[in-house]
Amino acid sequence: MSKYKISLAVIKRLPKYHRCLGELKSRGVRRISSGELSKIIGFSASQIRQDLSRFGEFGQQGYGYRVNALYSEVEKILGLDKKYSTIIIGAGNIGQAIAKYNDFGNYGYELKAIFDIKKDLIGKDINGFKVMDSNNLREFIQKEDIDIAYICTNAENAIDVFNELSEAGIKGILNFARVDLQNDDNVVIENVHLVENMFKLSYFLKNKN
Amino acid sequence: MSKYKISLAVIKRLPKYHRCLGELKSRGVRRISSGELSKIIGFSASQIRQDLSRFGEFGQQGYGYRVNALYSEVEKILGLDKKYSTIIIGAGNIGQAIAKYNDFGNYGYELKAIFDIKKDLIGKDINGFKVMDSNNLREFIQKEDIDIAYICTNAENAIDVFNELSEAGIKGILNFARVDLQNDDNVVIENVHLVENMFKLSYFLKNKN
DNA sequence: TAGATTGTTAATCGATTAACAATC
DNA sequence: TAGATTGTTAATCGATTAACAATC
Numbered sequence: 001m002s003k004y005k006i007s008l009a010v011i012k013r014l015p016k017y018h019r020c021l022g023e024l025k026s027r028g029v030r031r032i033s034s035g036e037l038s039k040i041i042g043f044s045a046s047q048i049r050q051d052l053s054r055f056g057e058f059g060q061q062g063y064g065y066r067v068n069a070l071y072s073e074v075e076k077i078l079g080l081d082k083k084y085s086t087i088i089i090g091a092g093n094i095g096q097a098i099a100k101y102n103d104f105g106n107y108g109y110e111l112k113a114i115f116d117i118k119k120d121l122i123g124k125d126i127n128g129f130k131v132m133d134s135n136n137l138r139e140f141i142q143k144e145d146i147d148i149a150y151i152c153t154n155a156e157n158a159i160d161v162f163n164e165l166s167e168a169g170i171k172g173i174l175n176f177a178r179v180d181l182q183n184d185d186n187v188v189i190e191n192v193h194l195v196e197n198m199f200k201l202s203y204f205l206k207n208k209n
Numbered sequence: 210m211s212k213y214k215i216s217l218a219v220i221k222r223l224p225k226y227h228r229c230l231g232e233l234k235s236r237g238v239r240r241i242s243s244g245e246l247s248k249i250i251g252f253s254a255s256q257i258r259q260d261l262s263r264f265g266e267f268g269q270q271g272y273g274y275r276v277n278a279l280y281s282e283v284e285k286i287l288g289l290d291k292k293y294s295t296i297i298i299g300a301g302n303i304g305q306a307i308a309k310y311n312d313f314g315n316y317g318y319e320l321k322a323i324f325d326i327k328k329d330l331i332g333k334d335i336n337g338f339k340v341m342d343s344n345n346l347r348e349f350i351q352k353e354d355i356d357i358a359y360i361c362t363n364a365e366n367a368i369d370v371f372n373e374l375s376e377a378g379i380k381g382i383l384n385f386a387r388v389d390l391q392n393d394d395n396v397v398i399e400n401v402h403l404v405e406n407m408f409k410l411s412y413f414l415k416n417k418n
Numbered sequence: 419t420a421g422a423t424t425g426t427t428a429a430t431c432g433a434t435t436a437a438c439a440a441t442c
Numbered sequence: 443t444a445g446a447t448t449g450t451t452a453a454t455c456g457a458t459t460a461a462c463a464a465t466c
Contacts, residue, residue: 009457011412015405019387033423042389045423046459053425061424062466078408079415097306103404148410172414174407178228180251188417190410194401195312196224198383199287201357201399203220205381206288208397218433242447254447255435262449270448271442 010051014078016041017051021071033064083108084172085144089161090152091116091124091131094176098150099127112144117157134161138168148172155179162187219260223287225250226260230280242273292317293381294354298370299361300325300333300340303385307359308336321353326366343370347377357381364388371396 020041024032034045041048052058052070055077059065075081086109088095098104099114114126117134124131132140140146149170151158158177165173165187172188175181181189229250233241243254250257261267261279264286268274284290295318297304307313308323323335326343333340341349349355358379360367367386374382374396381397384390390398 006416007457011409012405014412015402015408016389018408035423044459046461047457049423049425050458057425059424060466061464062422064423077412077415079411080408082411082415084411093306093309093311097302097310100302101306101403102302104407107404107407109407147414172410174410180225188410188413190406190413192403192406193224194310195316196221197399197401198313198316198318199224199227199289200220201381201383201397202288202291202293203223203286204397204399205356206286206291207215216433244447253435255437256433258447258449259434266449268448269442270440271446273447 006054010054013043013051014074016043017048018071018074018078018080021067021074024067025071029067031064032067032070034059036064080107083110084147085110085112086148086150087112087141087146088114088150088152089116089134089137089165090154090157091118091121091126092152095150095152096126098152098176099129109148112146113140115140134164137164141165141168141170146170148174151175151177151181153177162189215263219263222252222260223283225252226257227280227283227287227289230276230283233276234280238276240273241276241279243268245273289316292319293356294319294321295357295359296321296350296355297323297359297361298325298343298346298374299363299366300327300330300335301361304359304361305335307361307385308338318357321355322349324349343373346373350374350377350379355379357383360384360386360390362386371398 020037034048037048038045043051049059052065056073058070058073086104088098088111091114095114095116099111105111111129113132114129115132115134115137116122121131122133147170149165149172151161151173153161155178158175158179158181162173162181166184170187173181173190175189175191176194178193178195180191183189229246243257246257247254252260258268261274265282267279267282295313297307297320300323304323304325308320314320320338322341323338324341324343324346325331330340331342356379358374358381360370360382362370364387367384367388367390371382371384371390375393379396382390382399384398384400385403387402387404389400392398
């Protein structure tokens with residue numbers, strides 16, 4: 001843990017360091033300097049040293065950084081050395097997509113259940129999970145000690161679902177509904193808005209050069 | 210089109226303005242001041258006026274902004290007044306998810322085809338689309354005048370696919386593979402990395418307060 | 419040892435906020 | 443008209459880059 005408040009700009013770069021160092025590691029690279037890393041990752045060498053020094057002194061003068069050790073440090077900083085239990089709320093298109101998208105599973109986020117409120121979806125099998133009734137949501141979260149929920153409902157229901165999750169003691173939410181849910185003191189929220197990525201693309205298409 | 214170079218920070222806020230104004234519009238709100246909008250959207254009134262003034266003089270002193278007119282302006286700025294033809298490359302989990310995720314369709318992005326290189330996937334039906342052979346990719350893009358491609362392959366194949374798409378004359382790419390593809394002069398790229406959102410959540414879970 | 423490269427301080431650059439004249 | 447609110451300029455704040463002493 002660091003003494004200073006880490007800016008959001010730095011935090012957003014951490015996953016890139018993680019990925020890049022992971023690739024170097026798997027290619028068998030043992031050491032890397034901020035200058036070499038800069039060429040690969042696209043941040044300035046100065047920025048790389050600034051960023052990393054926020055969390056500790058990981059490098060050696062005249063030598064650079066040990067790839068394996070630095071990778072582990074970044075992993076720890078990001079909390080990727082832990083396992084998390086997750087659930088999906090909403091068994092529609094996005095919910096089903098997340099259920100099938102096994103990438104999260106590869107990083108230690110284990111899916112435990114899928115919930116919906118619609119009678120015709122409850123009981124349906126999605127990738128080996130029987131859709132559960134949202135009425136049992138709170139009980140399940142507490143009994144199974146669920147850490148993270150994916151909100152995959154529509155925007156209107158998302159707010160009710162958020163309140164329910166928060167009261168049930170969920171720790172984190174990845175929200176795919178088209179509302180910006182605000183962090184409260186208990187729950188950490190990440191809003192993921194795929195259409196906004198598309199709109200940004202659209203902007204650049206229209207305003208190219 | 211504006212005289213100044215618009216910063217990325219401003220561009221990222223545009224979809225939020227679009228969504229918020231859309232909601233106000235559908236609720237029948239006719240006018241809004243930067244101060245009122247600030248309370249809803251969470252940006253400062255000053256920032257809202259700064260942002261909007263980059264693109265024109267949309268407000269009226271003493272009155273504020275007309276919701277409908279401003280919404281249309283933002284729509285135009287983002288290029289959402291156009292229709293786009295899209296294709297999916299990669300019929301795995303993400304590819305299938307995008308095919309079923311009809312949100313993009315709601316905003317004028319019409320899916321025209323799904324491609325894969327794997328023999329066992331070609332011909333498979335996904336949401337009404339028969340998976341096509343990637344060998345026909347270039348021909349299809351040119352004949353059907355495709356604007357945007359979703360790259361839903363793994364990271365290694367993504368680079369080859371990108372080159373192929375670029376040569377075929379695609380205009381924009383929404384990349385879901387775990388590589389950062391770089392914009393070249395012809396193609397506009399948006400990299401969407403879902404795991405990075407999860408990692409950010411993970412960071413905040415670990416470093417809460 | 420000499421060359422290389424870090425961690426950190428200072429300088430620069432860019433983005434956000436504040437202030438206010440213009441004016442509906 | 444008087445009050446409200448814009449668009450814009452100036453001030454502030456924060457993030458990135460440059461520079462360099464420390465040292466492996």
